[in-house]
Each structure stands twice: as C-alpha cells, then as structure tokens.
Amino acid sequence: xxxxxxxGIDHIHNIIMDMAKLSENSVFTAIESYQNGVHIKKQxxxxxxxxxxxxxxxxxxxxxxxxxxxxxxxxxRFIKSCMEISYGFSRFxxxxxxxxxxxxxxxxxxxxxxxAVLETSKIVREMITxxxxxxxxxxxxxxxxxxxxxxxxxxxxxxxxxxxxxxxQEQQENSVPSKxxxxxxxxxxxxxxxxxxxxxxDHACYIGDSVHYIVTGVSSPRx
Amino acid sequence: xxxxxxxxxxxKNRYGLTIDEAIHDCLLKMESSKKxxxxxxxxxxISIRNLNVWFGTKQILKNINLxxxxxxxxxxxxxxxxxxxxxxxxLNRMHEMTPGAAAKGCVLIDHRDIYYKTxxxxxxxxxxxxxxxxxxxxxxxxxxxxVAAGLKLNGVKDKRLIKDIVExxxxxxxxxxxxxxxxxxxxxxxxxxxQQRLCIARALAMQPEILLMDEPTSALDPIASSKIEELIHGxxxxxxxxxxxxxxxxxxxxxxxxxxxxxxxxxxxxxxxQIFKNPQKELTERYISGKFG
Numbered sequence: 025x026x027x028x029x030x031x032g033i034d035h036i037h038n039i040i041m042d043m044a045k046l047s048e049n050s051v052f053t054a055i056e057s058y059q060n061g062v063h064i065k066k067q068x069x070x071x072x073x074x075x076x077x078x079x080x081x082x083x084x085x086x087x088x089x090x091x092x093x094x095x096x097x098x099x100x101r102f103i104k105s106c107m108e109i110s111y112g113f114s115r116f117x118x119x120x121x122x123x124x125x126x127x128x129x130x131x132x133x134x135x136x137x138x139x140a141v142l143e144t145s146k147i148v149r150e151m152i153t154x155x156x157x158x159x160x161x162x163x164x165x166x167x168x169x170x171x172x173x174x175x176x177x178x179x180x181x182x183x184x185x186x187x188x189x190x191x192x193q194e195q196q197e198n199s200v201p202s203k204x205x206x207x208x209x210x211x212x213x214x215x216x217x218x219x220x221x222x223x224x225x226d227h228a229c230y231i232g233d234s235v236h237y238i239v240t241g242v243s244s245p246r247x
Numbered sequence: 248x249x250x251x252x253x254x255x256x257x258x259k260n261r262y263g264l265t266i267d268e269a270i271h272d273c274l275l276k277m278e279s280s281k282k283x284x285x286x287x288x289x290x291x292x293i294s295i296r297n298l299n300v301w302f303g304t305k306q307i308l309k310n311i312n313l314x315x316x317x318x319x320x321x322x323x324x325x326x327x328x329x330x331x332x333x334x335x336x337x338l339n340r341m342h343e344m345t346p347g348a349a350a351k352g353c354v355l356i357d358h359r360d361i362y363y364k365t366x367x368x369x370x371x372x373x374x375x376x377x378x379x380x381x382x383x384x385x386x387x388x389x390x391x392x393x394v395a396a397g398l399k400l401n402g403v404k405d406k407r408l409i410k411d412i413v414e415x416x417x418x419x420x421x422x423x424x425x426x427x428x429x430x431x432x433x434x435x436x437x438x439x440x441x442q443q444r445l446c447i448a449r450a451l452a453m454q455p456e457i458l459l460m461d462e463p464t465s466a467l468d469p470i471a472s473s474k475i476e477e478l479i480h481g482x483x484x485x486x487x488x489x490x491x492x493x494x495x496x497x498x499x500x501x502x503x504x505x506x507x508x509x510x511x512x513x514x515x516x517x518x519x520x521q522i523f524k525n526p527q528k529e530l531t532e533r534y535i536s537g538k539f540g
Contacts, residue, residue, distance in 0.1 A: 027537055094496055096523045097532045241525025 029093040036085055036106050040113075043078050044156045046071055047116035051152060051224060054120040055145045058127055058217060061134045065124040068117075075117035082110035101241055105234040109159065112227040112234075116152070119220040126213045136210035141217050144180045147173055148221045151228040158232055164239040167232030177225040181218045188215065284363040288355045292317035292457065292487040293338060298352035300333055300342060307333045309511045311352070315504075320479055320488040322502035322519070324495055326539065329508040331491040335459045338489065339375040340368040356457070373401070376450030380462040382442035384434030384449070390417075391430040393445055397453045412452050420448035421478050440471025447478065458482065460490040464497065476501045495535055499523050507531045 050071045057064050086103045089095060095103060127133070151173050158166035188211055233244040288294035293315035300308035308330045315321050323331045336342040337350055340361060353360040361371050384393045394413045403409060413430075417423040422444040426437070434445055443463060450458060460479070464472035479488055479501045492498050498505050499519060506516040507530075515522065515531040526532045533539055 029537075094499075096495075096499070096535050097526050099536055100524060 027093075029089060029095055029099060032085060032089040032093070033099060033102065036082055036089075036103065039078055039082055039085075040106055040109060040159070043075055043082075043110055043113040044159065046078075047075055047113040047120075048152050048156060050075070050117050050120035051123075052149060054123040055142075055149070057124055058213075059138060059142060061127070063124075063128060065121070065128050068121050068124040072114075072117035072121040075114045079110040079114035082106055098238070098241075101238050105238045108234050109231050112231050115227050116224055119224050122220050123217050126216050130209045130213040133207075133209050133213050136207065136213065138214065140180065140184050141214050141221070144177055144218055144221050147177055147180075148225050148228070151177075151225050155228040155231040155235075158235045162235060162239050164236045167229065167236045167244050170229045170232040174225045174229050177222055181222045184215060184218055284359050284365070286353075286355050286358050286360060288314070288358055290317070291315060292356065293489075294355040295334075295338075296353045296355065298334075298337060298350065298354065300330070300337060300351075301349045302345065303347040307511055308337070311513050313506060313513055313516060315487060315489060317487050318484060319503040320483045320490060320501055321504040321506065322498035323489065323491045323506045323508060324493075324498050324534075325508035325514075326534070327493070328510075330511045331508055332461055334508070335377075335461060335489055335491055338457070338459060339377060340371050341377070343368075373453055374455055375457040375459060376453060376455035377459045378443070378446050378450055378461070378463050381466050382439060382446050384437070384442050384445050386433070386435050388434055389431045390426050390434050390437070390445060393434040394448045394452050397449060401453075412454075413448075416448040416452040417445075419451050419482065420444045421474065421481075422448055438471070440467050440474055443467060443471070443475060444478065447475075451482075455486065457487045457489070460488065462491055462493060465493060472497070507534060509534070 050068055053064065054068055056062070057068075086107050089103055090100075151170055154166050154170060154173075157163065158170075236242070236244045286294075291314040293313075295311050295313040295315075298308055298311040299306065311334065323334060325331050333342060338354060338356075338361075342348050342350055350362070353362055355361075356371075356374070359366065361368075385396060388396060391413055394416050395409050398409050398412060414423065414427075417426060422441060425441060426432075426445075434442065437445060443466075447458075447463075464475045467475065476497065479490065482488060483503070490498075490502065502519045504517065505519045505522040507514045507522065507526075507528075509530060515526060515528045517527075522531065523535060526535065
C-alpha cells in the first residue's frame with residue numbers, strides 16, 4: 025500500500041531528476057559556448073531561472089512533507105538531502121550563466137589560449153556525470169572519487185592564478201614581458217571561468233556527500 | 248530530608264520497630280544483600296539481563312538485554328502485543344502478581360538484582376512509581392488524600408510531613424496552581440489531563456527513583472498530552488523515566504533513548520536521534536516509517 029508520504033517523495037524525486045538533466049546541460053552548453061565563441065547567454069539565463077524556481081519548489085514541498093507527515097529515518101534523510109541537492113543544481117545553473125556572461129562581457133576572446141579552461145572543464149564535466157550517476161544509483165562510494173577530482177581542479181585553478189601573479193612580478197622586477205600582457209581579456213576571462221568551474225566542482229562533491237548521507241545516515245568524513 | 252524521614256518512618260511502622268531499630272534494620276538488609284547480590288552494571292540505573300517471561304506456557308519476552316541510563320527518558324515502542332507493557336511490569340515486579348506469570352533472568356537496579364531472594368518486592372514498588380494508561384485516581388478520595396494515600400498506607404503519620412510532601416508532589420506534577428484551593432474536592436472531579444497529573448503526583452509522593460509510564464497520554468486530548476510531555480521533560484532531570492507509547496512521534500519528542508520491540512524481542516535500542524534518523528535494523532526502519540503491513 026502506498027503511503028501518502030510516498031506521493032510527495034516521488035514528486036520531489038522527479039523534480040530532482042529533471043533538475044539534474046537541465047543543470048548538466050547548462051554547464052556543458054556554457055563551456056561549449058566559451059570554446060566555440062557562441063553567444064547563448066539568454067538561453068542559459070532561462071535555464072538558470074528554471075533551476076532556481078525548481079529549487080524553491082523542492083524546498084516548499086520538502087517543508088510541506090515534513091509538516092504534514094513527520095517523516096523519519098531514510099525518508100527524512102532523503103528529503104533533507106534533496107533540499108541540499110536542489111540547491112547544488114541551482115548553483116550549477118547560476119555558474120553556467122556566469123560563464124556565458126564572461127563571453128558577452130569580455131568580447132573578442134576567440135584567439136585566446138583556452139587550454140587551461142578546457143582541461144579543467146573536462147574534469148568538471150566528468151565530475152558532474154559521476155555525481156548524477158551516484159544520485160540515480162545511490163552510490164555512496166562516488167564521493168571519494170569526486171573529492172580526488174576536486175583536488176585536481178583546485179590545484180589547476182590555483183596554479184593558473186599563481187602563474188599570473190608570478191609573471192606580473194617577474195615583469196616588474198626583471199622587466200621580463202609577461203605572457204599575460206598581450207590581451208588581458210584572455211587571462212581575466214580564463215581566471216573567472218576557472219573560478220566558476222572550481223565552484224561547480226565543489227557542488228558536485230556536495231551532491232556526492234548528500235548521496236552518502238542518504239544511504240548511510242552519516243555525513244561524509246571530509247566535511 | 249523528606250525521603251530519609253519518610254523511608255525510615257515506613258520501615259518503622261511496617262515492622263513495629265523503634266526508629267533506631269528501623270535504621271539498623273535497613274542498614275543490615277542493605278549490607279547482607281550487598282554481599283550476594285552485587286553486580287556490575289556500569290553507570291546504568293537499570294540493567295535487564297537475559298529476561299524471559301511467560302504467561303502460562305506462552306512466552307511473552309525472549310532474552311531481553313537492555314541498559315537504561317539514569318536521569319533520562321527512555322521510550323519503548325512497538326506494535327500491539329509485542330511485550331512492551333509486560334517488560335515494564337517486570338521492572339517493578341508487578342508481573343508476578345498475575346496468576347500463571349513467570350520470569351527468568353535478572354533485573355538490576357543500582358547493582359542489585361530485584362528478583363534476588365532477600366529483596367522485598369514492596370520496597371521495589373516503593374522505589375518505582377507507575378502511571379497507567381487510564382487515569383485512575385481513587386474515586387472516593389479528595390485530591391489531597393489521593394496524593395497522600397501512599398504515605399498513609401506506609402504508616403507515615405506526621406501530618407506536617409504529609410502536607411509538605413503533598414504540596415511538593417503536586418508542584419512537581421504541575422498541578423498545584425490548578426488545585427491548591429480545591430484540595431478537598433474529589434479527585435475524579437478533575438479533567439482527564441488533571442487526573443493523570445494527579446496520578447503522577449501520587450506516584451511522586453513516594454519519592455521514587457524510577458517512574459514507569461504505560462501509555463500515559465493515550466486517553467488524553469492533544470493539549471493535555473502536551474502538558475504531560477512537558478512534565479516528563481521536567482521530571483527526567485531527577486528521575487529515570489521509562490514510558491511505553493504507541494505514539495512514535497511522542498517518543499521522538501520526549502525520549503532521550505528509544506527501544507523498539509517486536510514479537511517479544513528487543514530489536515533495536517539507541518538514542519532517539521539515531522533511531523529516528525538512522526535506524527540500523529531494517530525492521531525498525533519499516534516500523535517507524537509506517538511501512539509495516
């Protein structure tokens with residue numbers, strides 16, 4: 025016999041799965057737009073808005089289920105985690121919009137060296153895929169791999185940041201021209217996008233944490 | 248101060264002894280039972296060890312092992328007929344008053360097995376108060392006399408002492424302000440919630456260390472129930488409370504620890520937070536989530 029609570033839980037589950045697909049699509053499309061120089065800010069803004077509205081819907085529905093049915097145990101853990109996961113997906117949407125906005129704001133960056141961003145984005149895309157698969161299959165062990173990949177993304181972002189500063193210092197001290205001087209738009213846009221990718225990778229880890237919590241009832245040790 | 252006077256007075260009147268003889272007798276009993284009946288139970292107030300209980304040939308409880316912490320509320324939950332009430336009736340030796348009832352195993356309270364041969368069951372019942380599902384104030388007695396009944400039956404005659412204990416007990420039961428001007432009125436004239444608090448005051452008057460509550464709010468409306476729950480929350484600072492309840496959410500609200508029973512067995516026991524957030528046994532998860540049946 026279906027419990028009344030199950031109807032609500034199924035509804036939340038469906039919203040989360042829809043958000044998962046849309047947020048993955050948003051991030052992948054934003055990265056491709058940077059790579060190919062295609063301006064699709066409006067489209068990504070619409071997706072980001074849709075994700076934000078869905079996040080509010082999950083939040084409202086979760087509170088209603090808690091108030092009406094007082095769920096416990098795995099039901100309660102699932103509902104709590106869905107509130108966190110939906111927030112993560114809404115952030116995916118927001119950062120996708122920010123990446124698309126960089127392209128519009130910076131203007132001509134078609135000739136920039138995008139290798140650093142593309143290398144990092146490849147890892148982040150895989151992290152998103154792993155986190156969504158973990159959510160669908162309730163794989164509590166995925167979080168370990170996600171954090172390993174997050175460490176790589178963090179290192180790449182910090183390295184790029186450091187390189188810019190060191191290059192600039194060397195120019196000041198030794199009058200050696202900085203490779204980043206030619207076109208500030210290139211390194212500023214790359215730095216911003218790397219920053220957004222770093223945050224997306226953090227949220228992918230948080231989704232893995234939530235899956236771990238749903239399954240085991242224990243918060244991820246990394247936290 | 249009150250417990251010493253009342254307790255010695257009870258022993259004195261029960262056995263017809265002088266005050267000095269009564270005190271000496273208490274000390275002797277404690278010493279003799281210490282030697283043969285001294286068990287290690289850590290810091291727990293009550294420890295149940297391998298408890299098996301029968302009504303006739305039907306086994307009701309199967310190998311129960313449970314440790315109850317002091318100054319905390321412990322809830323026992325489970326479906327009807329799982330043995331919750333039988334378990335708590337074993338803690339104050341009420342179970343053996345039922346014809347055909349038998350129990351094997353031991354129940355330790357403060358390192359002493361209450362089923363040991365030298366232990367007086369009346370003294371056990373004095374140390375352990377009990378409140379039942381249906382409020383049962385003595386119908387022919389006033390509010391005052393209801394609370395004082397236990398003291399008088401145990402031979403306490405000091406009127407000032409009785410008056411002080413009655414007032415203190417009614418205050419502890421959060422009933423004093425509602426009845427202080429009507430202590431002579433009949434106890435059954437109170438509302439259902441007030442009657443239940445009167446029964447709690449009656450139990451508290453005997454200064455128990457442990458309070459057993461068998462579905463104390465199931466016959467009450469939600470507002471009266473919430474007053475009892477607040478009372479439990481306040482009393483557990485000084486008492487060890489064990490409550491049987493069908494209302495799982497009540498257990499979640501009032502209890503520090505929860506024990507889940509099913510078909511005479513203890514399935515899982517732990518902090519209420521852990522039981523209701525992350526139960527370890529699938530049967531517990533199914534029961535508290537309402538997936539039974």
